[in-house]
Amino acid sequence: MSEMHTLHVFCLFDEQFVLVQALLCSSSNLNLTVTAILLKMYLNLPFLSQFFLLTVVVKAVSDLCLHKMGGNLYQRIQQECERHISAKLQSLVGQSLDLVVFLSMVEKCWQDFCDQMLMIRGIALYLDRTHVKQTPNVRSLWDMGLQLFRKHLSLSPEVERKIVTGLLELIERERLGEAIDRTVLGHLLKMFTALGTYAETFEKPFLERTSDFYASEGLKYIQQWDVSDYLKHVEMRLCEEHERCTLYLDANTRKPLVTTTEKQLLERHTSTILDKGFTMLMDLKRVDDLKRLYTLFARNRPAELIAKFLDEKLRAGNKGTSEEELEGTLDRVLVLFRFIQGKDVFEAFYKKDLAKRLLLGKSASIDAEKSMISKLKAECGSQFTNKLEGMFKDIELSKEINDSFKQSSQARTKLPSGIEMSVHVLTTGYWPTYPPMDVRLPHELNVYQDIFKEFYLSKYSGRRLMWQNSLGHCVLKAEFPRGKKELAVSLFQTVVLMLFNDAQKLSYQDIKDSTSIEDKELRRTLQSLACGKVRVLQKIPKGREVEDEDSFLFNDEFAAPLYRIKVNAIQMKETVEENTSTTERVFQDRQYQVDAAIVRIMKTRKVLSHTLLITELFQQLKFPIKPVDLKKRIESLIDREYLERDKNNPQIYNYLA
Known part of the structure; x- marks a missing residue:
């Protein structure tokens, strides 16, 4: 006679007990009932009674797994866990308006959940080690519990939003000098980490709130205090943020948090x-104070900061600054420039910013631009400024090409009327590297591009043109009910705005489908048109962020005192991706330089000890680098068979021809 097994599992968390009842009917008709009762009652039992109950329950679980009933057991545990977790999180909806009290309630809920899941896992350990491991795509009991908690927390957006708001409020209170309960804070942040939602749910709004807080504080104190007191305050704030990362924030938050604080305060x-x-x-x-000033700016990428300072001074819009004053500023900056290490970082960021000033027509003075390059050339040599000078040559040559194009037969006979277009032809090696960005251009612009390409290739055979849409800018003529305006906009802004010639209202998805602009860039573009100071479009619903469900309307009520309005300031702003990309290119170039220096030295010496090779590298390389990073490059060259270790002495390297 075959054996029959049935199972009933109840995980009654609100009573804090796990009841496992297993009925085994064997051929001998022996009935066995195993009961694990209230955990609180169970904990009050004598030790031997506790031990007996646990032993019986664990034995029942292993018997069920051995009789191929592990899947059924797992499902019942999962169902009861989900029922309880859903109820517990729903019970938090509409709870205390006091954020501190509410956070304490959430912490209690989370701690109870962890204790209960650990008890379930302990009792059903055999299930975890057999059925779960042997069955694909089945989570461990602990991970299953986390997944259910994460699922039902996301299904209670009010609770999740209130938790995040409370955490941000507590941290802001602490920044303002108030004592807070760091234990509750730490437990709830560890909850988000355990659930795998820390970065998106908490870190993103936390960094935004931090940026707003220090932007406001920096603006206030830089005006009220002298530089000495301000620098002491910045130093204190940075220490506090480092301490937060040690006490309760996730370790990965340290870098973006410090960067955000330094950006707003320094x-x-x-x-x-x-x-x-x-x-x-x-x-x-x-x-x-000078030491403090140096220390703060030294860890804040001085080469990059000097490049950005120059960009600010050389950019159009510096009213009230004479040519003589600007020249004096450039001379003083050059004194600082002489003392910085990592001039390649300065070059990369200076080149990136110079490119934008030239291509977007934002340079305050071409004479001042050329003067600065002459100073850099005198200081660092022609090799340092070769690409920068090449950029100016491209701009001047582009003017000649455009004049020639306008007089050509192609332009006179084929160009669409009503549009004027100027093209910058850039030599790839001189300019920063720009990622290609697709966009579906209006028909008129496509025609213009095709005609210019035909003209250019007929004049310069063998060359290849690749359009960089992200650098384009336009002047659009717009008719509003309150008057006509000219809008200085980016090419992406142009493409979006021209859609409203044929429609009064468009959804985000409509605009995305019509323009083919990459998602992140499109959100940034729509923000600049509907959420900035100049709101040519209206966003429904209102808000700072652009969401998938948003719609956009042509703003009939738009009014401004000026006839020409600049909306394309977005192009001059450095994005996080731009900054990261520039830094990564410098790092990559340094790797090439280190590799080349190692090969050059070893080719000359043939055989060299590790110590002497490192010493020569420090003498030849013009940027700061750690010995451990040099060792990595040596290992890379050994792997690629440029070098080998001496068979008798691993501290000696041999050059391989």
């Missing part, structure tokens, strides 16, 4: 700090 006020305090500190020989 980078945004670089020129003010230097203009307002540097000379005074030098004149008064305030050594401690």
Whole structure:
């Protein structure tokens, strides 16, 4: 006679007990009932009774698994866990308006959940080790519990939003000097980490809130305090943020948090700090303050900061600055430039910013631009400025090409009327690398591009043109009910706005389908048109972020005092991706330089010890680098068979011809 097994599992968390009842009917008709009762009652039982109950329950679980009933057991546990977790999280909806009390309730809910899942896992360990491991795509009991908690938390957006709001409020109170319960804070942040939602659910709004907080504080204190006091405050704030990362924030938050704090308290006020305090500190020989100034800016990428400072000074819009004053500023910056390490970082960021100034017509003075390049050439040599000078040659040559094009037969007979277009033809090696970005252009612009390409290739055979849409900018003539305007916009902004010639209202998806602009860039473009200072479009519903469900309307009520309005400031702003890409290119170039230097030295010496090779590399390389990074490049060259270790002494390298 075959054996029959049935199972009933109840995970009654709200009573804090796990009841496992297993009825085994064997051929001998022996009935066995195993009961694990209330955990609180169970904990009050004598030790031997506890031990007996646990032994019986664990034995029942292993018997069920051995009789191929593990799947049924797993499903019942999962169902009961889900029922309980859903009920517990739903019970938090509409709870206390006091955020601290609410967070304590959530923490209690989370701690109970963890304790209960650990008890279930302990009792059903055999299930985890057999059925779960042997069955594909089945989570461990602990991971199953986390997945259910994550699922039902996301199904309770009010609870999740209230948790995040409460955490951000607590941290802001702490920044303002109030004592808070860091234990609750730490437990709930660990909850998000365990659920795998920390970065998206908490870190993103936390960094945005941090940026807003320090932007406001920096603006207030830089005006109220002298430079010495301000730098002490910045130093204190950075120490506090490092401490937060140690005490309760996820370790991966440290880097973006410190970067955000430095950006708002230091980078945004670089020129003010230097203009307002540097000379005074030098004149008064305030050594401690100068040391603090150097330390803060040194860890904040001084080469990059100097490049950005120059971009600010050389960019159009610096009203009230004479040519003589600008020239004096450039001379003073050059003094600082002489002392920085990593001039390749300066070159990369300076080149990126110079490219935007030239291509978008944002340079305050071409004479000042050329003067700065002459100073850099005198300081670092022609090799340092070769690409920068090449960029100016391209701009001047492009003017000649455009004049020639306008007089050509192609332009006179084929160009569509009503459009004027100027093209910059750039030599790839001189300019920063730009990622290609697709966009579906209006028909008129496509025609213009095709005619220009035909003209250019007929004049310069063997060359290839590749359009960089992200760098294009236009002037659109717009008719609003309150008057006509000219809008200075980017090419992406142009493509979006021209859709509204044929429609009053478009959804985000409509615009995406019609333009083919990459998702992140399209959101950025729509933000600039509907959420910025100049709102040519209206977003429904209102808000700072562009969501998939949003719709956009042509703004009939738009009005502005000026006839020509600049909307394309978005193109001058550096994105996070741009900054990261520039930094990564410098790092990649350094790797090539290190490899070339190692091969050059070894080709000359043939045989060299590790110590002597490192010493020569430090003498030849013009940027700071750690010995451990040099060792990695040596290992890479050994793997690629440029070098080999001596068979008798691993500290000696041999060059392989």
